[in-house]
Amino acid sequence: MAKKTNAVQPISSGPVALDATDRKLLSLLAEDSSRSYVELGNLLNLSPPAVHERVKRLKRDRVIVATQAKLDGCKVGRTLLTFVLVTTNGVASTKRLLALSSLPEVEEIHTVAGDSAVMLKVRPRDTEGLEELLARIESIEGVEATRSYIALSTFLERGPSPEL
Structure with missing residues (x-):
């Protein structure tokens, strides 16, 4: 098995x-x-x-990975769309951030090239929720810094286009 x-x-x-x-x-x-x-x-x-x-x-073939309803974050009480860049001191630290995938406010986790190691798309309920999440991220061993960007308006949000 x-x-x-x-x-x-x-x-x-x-x-x-x-x-x-x-x-x-x-x-x-x-x-x-x-x-x-x-x-x-x-x-x-x-x-x-x-x-x-x-x-x-x-x-x-995993081209279609899920069928799901797209929810309006504001209407379900998750009003603070935020992108969080996380700088770590190594690959092991970066992998520890995957534990955040179980949190409901974490929508996406990406490793990225550049000054940061990971980019998170999060949608906490409010600024207090964001502050609690940032404290949790910063408590992970090997996390050196975070930088947050709060989205004020969203004009386009979609997945990849299959059209060439």
Whole structure:
């Protein structure tokens, strides 16, 4: 039996061969993932079973990694969209930051090139919540500094486009 691990892994492992129909299907699903296979088939000139097979393949190949509702942070009480850059003193310290993935206010964790090692996208409930989160980050062994950027307005927020 394979050992199950709870370790956080990078999301992507490289490109997958996609044809024009796959890309159009992905665009339609990214726009509205609640569309039925019948509706998608009509838009793509495919049968619903053919669409279903493509979706199954795209999920198996991890092109589609999840189907989820996109929530309005402000309407669910998470009003403070913030990007936090974290400087660490080494790879081990950077890996310790992955423990933050279990916190509900942490939406994304990225290792980055440049002056910082990690960039977090967080959405705490308010400034006090941000202050508590920053204190938690700064208490992690090997964290040297944090720099926060609070978003005032969001005009565009989306995932990658499958179109070339």
